[in-house]
Amino acid sequence: MKESSEKSNKVKLPHVIHQMMNLVIELVVSDPEILGGKPVIKGTRMPVSLTFELAGD
Numbered sequence: 001m002k003e004s005s006e007k008s009n010k011v012k013l014p015h016v017i018h019q020m021m022n023l024v025i026e027l028v029v030s031d032p033e034i035l036g037g038k039p040v041i042k043g044t045r046m047p048v049s050l051t052f053e054l055a056g057d
Contacts, residue, residue, distance in 0.1 A: 029042045039048040 027042050028039050028048055030037050030039045040046055
């Protein structure tokens with residue numbers, strides 16, 4: 001039983017990664033006119049790097 005659940009997790013993983021990448025592509029933008037082209041959260045001037053720093057705290 002344990003082996004079959006491990007296999008199903010491995011099969012789902014690429015799909016989850018694909019969904020996460022699509023989300024990042026939709027939410028992160030880079031524009032030379034906004035913060036010198038640093039990646040920001042779409043619709044804000046919040047750098048993605050700050051988001052990761054806050055998540056790490």
